[in-house]
Amino acid sequence: MEDDAGPVTHDAPERLKALSHPLRRRILQRLTAHGPATSTTLGQVLGESTGTTSYHLRQLEKYGFIEEIPERSAGRERWWRAVQGPRDRRLPAPEDLDPAGRAALAEVVRLGHAEDLALLSRLPEEYARNREWTRLSRGFTRMTEEGLAEFFEAYLRLLREYGFSAEEAPPGARPVHIRLFTLPADED
Template identity: 40%
Template sequence: MTENESGPPTPRPAAGCKIHTIDARTLRTLAHPLRIRLLNALREFGPATASQLGERLGESSGATSYHLRQLAESGLVEDAPELGKGRERWWRAVHDGSMLESADFRKHADPEVRGAVDVLLHETATTHAQELNTWLGTMDEWSPEWQRSWDLSDFKVRLTPELALELAEKVHDLVESYRDRVPEDTEGSAVVRTHLHTFPRPSE
């Protein structure tokens, strides 16, 4: 979702990863840009207070506190009381990522659910674009090795729906094969984000 929220195909969860399958209830909760950003921040950077998240995301602590409580009501985040001091309230993500079968909801009888799918998918696409633009704007701050190791590519191949699904699943498997190969304290290492967008284009 990052294992961030995405449409089909459904990725195979990595061993040991706790993955949440989005249902109609949690879909309604996630249909808000700030809640998606809060959940992603907790999953990527670990537990934090509402104030810390507000500073990271450029939001007020009042706004982050409110939306964290909404996420908690849906079981997506929870208190981390062992981290707090005094009246500090720390939050953590309950899952490592989420899976969404968007096709299951796009024809839902409830228009609110259909709208929630659109919000979630478009916000995910926006996040991907922001992450890439951030890299493009800051790459000069990274070592020459990292400046030679990144990639921005696109491909065009003619496929059937079945082959498109097979291609995406193979890419998921390839990325997962690199998980946990590098210990966190490895010198010169960094968390690498890989975005996959697979979609058909009209012939004319």
Template identity: 40%
Template sequence: MPSKRFSARTLDANALKSFAHPLRLRIYELLEEHGPSTATRLAALLGQNTGATSYHLRELSRHGMIEVAAGMGRGKEKYWRVVQGGFAFDEPQADAEAASALEFLLDDVVRRRGAELARWREEAAEAPEEWVEVGSLGRRSLRLTPEETAGLRDEVFEVLEKYRQVSDRRQYDSSDSSAAAPDPSVGHVVVHFDVLPVVTRDGG
């Protein structure tokens, strides 16, 4: 059953194969977590040389994953940022290399979610009270048809899309990102959402 598209772009086979690279994934994560950054700063964070990070930034840009942040940097210095709107993975690939890349990326999604949850469990005891109060870990076990499950999935993504637009306006609407003082009440929030059928191998 096809799902609605709630992302600005869907990665095609070439983008999948390019993105499925450990260093590019890490660069993308750092830009998501810390906001716009330069090749030099990313190189320092990753223990790489600037030439390497510059190359991988160009590759991410070539496939529409990141872009130059207008109004930031001096001279030839470039600040890179994640392109707004998010992305989705394409349907299962006939190309064996693209299919392998998709598996790599899906495994990385699972890894990253686990790491983020584990980090929050460690940091929650010392986090500001207002963030502890609004944070939540939840799980529900439901009996639904495929049609009902699709409806649930799409309704949740519609809510997430509403708040993604709020976040994007805050992050991207300023013509000069470097001139605006950050709002101390705004934090980096991660939302994990999965809908998984629980079945045995024979479908029972």
């Protein structure tokens, strides 16, 4: 189902800093892919103490990445979910940030790269085991800068058109990792 919201750029240094912590990223990924959880269940799955996961959940909540589910929470047990907001979330250009923001952005990019490498290392096994859900393509072409920008926007429109939020997902829908990156080939 298409998401009409335009792109949102995470350009606030404090939000970037919140995303630059490895455990916070794992918590956010877990909530996004597997749905609501408590600090206790997250701690068990991620191999962390409840106190540690509670602290990082509060940090993610503070910067608007997750929210408590009041109707599921009771007493000291608090349930959390990823905020559904716009699906088109982007990182800012480094030159648009102050030095602290650039450092946080560099860490967010570094962590994202490490996560992408971990996913890539799973590709051969997943392709052999789960071909219906594991798709891959390698491409090479020539584009203008403007054409590449248009291609990127069209790709994001396709993600919005064919993707679903956790709440909208029809039966049989699964969370799927999708990555797109482009690099100039004449600098190899």
